[in-house]
Amino acid sequence: MDDHVCQSCGMNLKSAEDYGTNQDTTPNREYCRYCYQNGSFTRDVAMDEMVEMNLRYLDH
Secondary structure, eight states: OOOOOOOTTTOHHHHOEEEEETTTSSEEEEEETTTTTTTEEEEEOHHHHHHHHHHHHHTT
């Protein structure tokens, strides 16, 4: 499986388990399982809020 990156949070999508799911339970190759499940986003945040959340992980 080719490596992809979540278009929402930037997580590396290296295995089938990393991918989010569409409403019909097929893998969604654009987003990770933490950002996208069952055909919808898991959080309702604006782009600047998502950037702020992800910047916290760069500090570690």
